[in-house]
Amino acid sequence: MDAATDAAWSQAARERMQALDAQLAVRFDRGDATAALTAARARGIDALVREAWARCIPESVDAALFAVGGYGRSSLYPQSDVDLLVLTEQAWDHAVGEAISRCVALLWDARIPVSHSVRSQEETVAAARDDITTVTALMDARLLAGSRSAVATLADAIAPERSWPPAEYFAGKREELRARHARFDDTADNLEPNIKEGPGGLRDLQTLRWMAMRVLGATGLDALESLGQVGHIERETLENAAVALQRLRYGLHLVAGKREERLRFDHQRALAARMNRVGHADLEPADNAMVEAMMQEFYRNAARVQRIGDRLLQRFEEQLEGEAIAEPIDDQFELRRGYITARDPAWPMGDTARIFELFATWAHTPAARGLHSRTARALAEVLRNVPAYSEASPELRQRFMALLTMPGAVATLERMARLGVLARWIPAFAQVTGRMQFDLFHTYTVDQHTLALLRNFALFASSADTQRFARAHEVWPHLRKPELLLLAGLFHDIAKGRGGDHSILGAEDARVFCTAHGLSDADTALVAWLVEQHLTMSVTAQKQDISDAEVVQKFARLVGDRERLDYLYLLTCADIAATSPKLWNAWKDRLLGDLHVATRLALRRGGEDPVAAEARIAEAQTNVGLLLDGMGRNDDGMRWLPNSSFLHARVEQLTWMALQLSDMRAGETRIAARHPVAGDASLELLVHTPDRPGLFAAIVATLDRIGLDVLHARLLDAPQGQVIDSFVLMPRDSKRAVESRDVERRLGDVLSHPLDQVKPARHARPSHLRHFRIAPQIEFSEDHGRTVLAIVCNDRPGLLADIAQQLLRQRFPVHDARIATFGERAEDVFRISQADGQPLDSVAQEALRDALSTILQGDHA
Structure with a gap:
């Protein structure tokens, strides 16, 4: 066939795909299931690929054409690559090469982004053996054209006994997953998260599926559930998360108009509008609230994928290594391969107190690697039965407060947050879980910012980072009750997104919480005051002249006493440093430290007038002279x-x-x-x-x-x-x-x-x-x-x-x-x-x- 005929075919194929994509975009806006859309797009590509193959490859050529990767799974998004493998045992000659090149050129001219490789069975075995990415792509291979006997040939080429047996494959993919997560700072809670590659994204779901295929021979969640590797609730959670992530990715490809996997600011408003205004042809940009709601759903789903993914990694490990020998901790819990496990299979028997006992045991077992997947599943299945603190018994509230006074209280709160217990106990925390703010100041979601703030408290207590926080470790030992600062940190942003002043609303939440948990009037007032004033010291230091004695005196009158000053200083340092990695620096450390020292001196003077400027100047001059003299x-x-x-x-x-x-x-x-x-x-x-x-x-x-x-x-x-x-x-x-x-x-x-x-x-x-x-x-x-x-x-x-x-x-x-x-x-x-x-x-x-x-x-x- 001549070039003109090929060009006409490519033009017609391009128009067919444009029509199909337009139809699928209408179906997306109508709310059709994303899996159906990606499958329909794959079928449309299938037809064109087969036509191009038939036009270019003579029947006499001994070759088979496979779809591999995402295309092999019949899942093609609007901007996805089309990955092909030509498997042939025929001796390679120029004519065959020309035919395959012509086929690929036809598809490229049709604007189909094809990536292809041509291999013999022996070459396929070698490629699979040498590269885990290659063997993974071939695991999803699907025959498009050629003899069906090639399917068995390919399956034999990538069989575990030839390349990547289950244990090696699992170890390789787990390391690949860890390295990929590290590229995103091990969190999905970034301002512009990657839907596909980031932690908790679609690649995580695919990785778990590939591991299950190699380790257990299970090809989907149905098989994993029948094998007892996932519970019914875990399965439903993963399915729902997959549906939400797939829809986000499809919509992102539509609004970006190019291959894009990051939820960039450039596209968040348009995507939120498209996701929420179904059926509107002329979409206006979404407002901040709509963007934040869309992003919150993403962050929550990513967190769910990560939680269940961690459990599955444990189960695959156990499947490969066998059941571990139990090491008793106490009458309720034991360690299995370093993970804390409830000894009773029926745990927690509907008793929330046992859940709090788990976290107490965990706090006293610092060598534990984490929570065993069996116990984590049991906890997830009873999570909905954990009462809000307002509905809990006084004894249960006392158990929660006891956790805050134990060693490692910050780690305990992190674990409770990650496993969903904290959001059940404090419903207001559930409202800010996964909540982002559409700006460049707040790098993390509200819940992750709060947890980062609490981790800074742990640094202050351990004196682990005295370079970043020069004075905090000196102030920390003066705290009468450190748990009060933990509560202030927990509640300082808890009212974000409700409308109104989040400091005032959060202070009221803190006051109600502290009263319910039996704190004294004085301690309750301190926590509520800290939440209400948590921005004041930062604003005073950064926007006012703290060398002005009147500014310091006014701040000292607001603070009132040394105890409040110390608590507020530590809360302010931790809050700024947890807002963004770029926000905290040595200058702000010194600025807040100077305000802390100046206010402490002002409080010592009580209600007297500030020291006269002349006396302050003379004192500073004397001190400088002494330092210079000491240097010679x-x-x-x-x-x-x-x-x-x-x-x-x-x-x-x-x-x-x-x-x-x-x-x-x-x-x-x-x-x-x-x-x-x-x-x-x-x-x-x-x-x-x-x-x-x-x-x-x-x-x-x-x-x-x-x-x-x-x-x-x-x-x-x-x-x-x-x-x-x-x-x-x-x-x-x-x-x-x-x-x-x-x-x-x-x-x-x-x-x-x-x-x-x-x-x-x-x-x-x-x-x-x-x-x-x-x-x-x-x-x-x-x-x-x-x-x-x-x-x-x-x-x-x-x-x-x-x-x-x-x-x-x-x-x-x-x-x-x-x-x-x-x-x-x-x-x-x-x-x-x-x-x-x-x-x-x-x-x-x-x-x-x-x-x-x-x-x-x-x-x-």
Whole structure:
């Protein structure tokens, strides 16, 4: 046949597939079962593949065509690959190769993404023996064309006695699963999870199926249930999870229009709309609530797959290795191959107290690998009978509280959460299980964030991470009842998603819970107060000037006593560090630590007025002088530090500054940068230079070009017409180290030239930020003779440099800056004035508002 005929066939085949895909998309929107849709698509591809084969491969050729992989399972999603195997024993010649190449070309021209291999039986045996992925794909092979005897030939080629016997196959696939999970940080609770490859995704379900085929010869959940390897509830749970995940994947392929397995921000709104507005041809983007509900369903299903998958891995292991010898723990429980097992097969006999006894035994058995699959199944089957605490007996409530006072209480709460017990005991926790927030600030679901916060408490108690948390391990031993902090952590975000202030709603939940569990009025009030105020210390430290004695005194009055301060400090540190891996750094550790120390001193003074500024300055100067003297250095550098700096900076920081300025002369520029904490990426920058217009704008523009984000900036007038600017910086790219010497060199070069030559860099807006729109807010107020400019808007690279450039154009000097970023949200505060040092009048404020709105509205559009 000629090329024109082939082209006509490919065009017709492409049109047939387009028509089929359009029909299947309508059926998807109508709510048809996804399994039926993927099977129908596979049948459509089957017909075209067979036609192409018949057009190109002569009947005389001794070859068989197989569908393998997902196509072999008759499961093709809209953007799935079509994997083919040609099995032949015929001697290879040029004509056969040309025929197969023509067949594949026909299919590619029809826009069918074919991947193919051509092997003999001997080559197939070798490939299967050498590669577990190959043998797995061939296990799902399905004959499309050629002699049926080839089916037996292929089955013989991949038989366990030839390649990957059950024990080796199980070990290989288990290691493959662990490595795959590790690529996703061992959690499905990511902002943009992978439906197919991520933990709890469709690949996990397939892996369990392949293991069952190889280890037990079972080809589906029916067979596994008949063999006693899964219970009826486990089977139903896996089936329902598979249906939900398959529908998500099919819908994702439709809205993405390309091969995509990640639930990216780009597609979440469109997919949520498509999943929920069945039958609507013109789909509007979904609102946040609809996206969050869709994602919550995914996270919950992924967690169920992981839980049952862990049990099945144990059962397959036992099938291969035989029943383990029991090691008694007590009269109720024993260890089998390191897993805690209930000794009575009928456990827990409908008694929830026995479930709490299991967790108590687990807490006292630190060597246990986990919970035995048999007992885990028994627990899952009676989970619905676990009462909410409000309906439980006083004795049962006491048993729960006893768990919080045992060693390893955090691990116990994690286990209860993972196995579903905590969500039954505290129904409000069930509401936030798997709940995500559609923003870039909260990296994890609410329940996973809460568990990460509790793990931070465990770090504080063990003093295991004193580099990340410099003071927390010192404060922890002062807690009167650590279990009260666990309860505050458990409830701090429990009211997310209900509407209203989650801190106030959560505090009421905590109060009811503590009262029901018999806590004293004082302990109940403490837990409820911590939940209600859990954001206050963070806001005070990051948005206010904690070197201002009035700010500290106001915070001290709110806290009231040392006990509340210690509890709130630890809760705040754990909360910030558990929100996002990128959010906690040495600067925030020091910032909160400084506020804790300053507030503790204020509380010691009781209700008296703050210590006079003069006395504080004198005390700091004396301490710096003593440190310098202890180093054998003179205090010449202190003369370049303005008195106000001794109010704002720590003694250690002031000592470093004085050392950098010890031999400086009038009119000279001195730049110094350092990593204040070993191993931390943050940088501290000191710039001491003659004051001139555009200085702040030039500095931040240069830092932006270097790839450094400003976390904090302080600008003070220094003696002899100089200024001293200090910055806390963080590399924008967490994988790229920025050397302090490089910052000093590049900034020194910029400041040695005219500043009006320094312009902000142009940045492409990161694609993921376009899904998060924050209406810009620009507010003015007056404080101590300065104008306070507060800006809330979408964050983006170069934002601070652009704002600084606008302030320069308006000729408004910047006297101080507090920079805070929360995911996609920037909240920046500047203390500015007019050129004559006076606050901005109303006309100047409106002119600046208009100028800033111009650059910020573009981010919002």
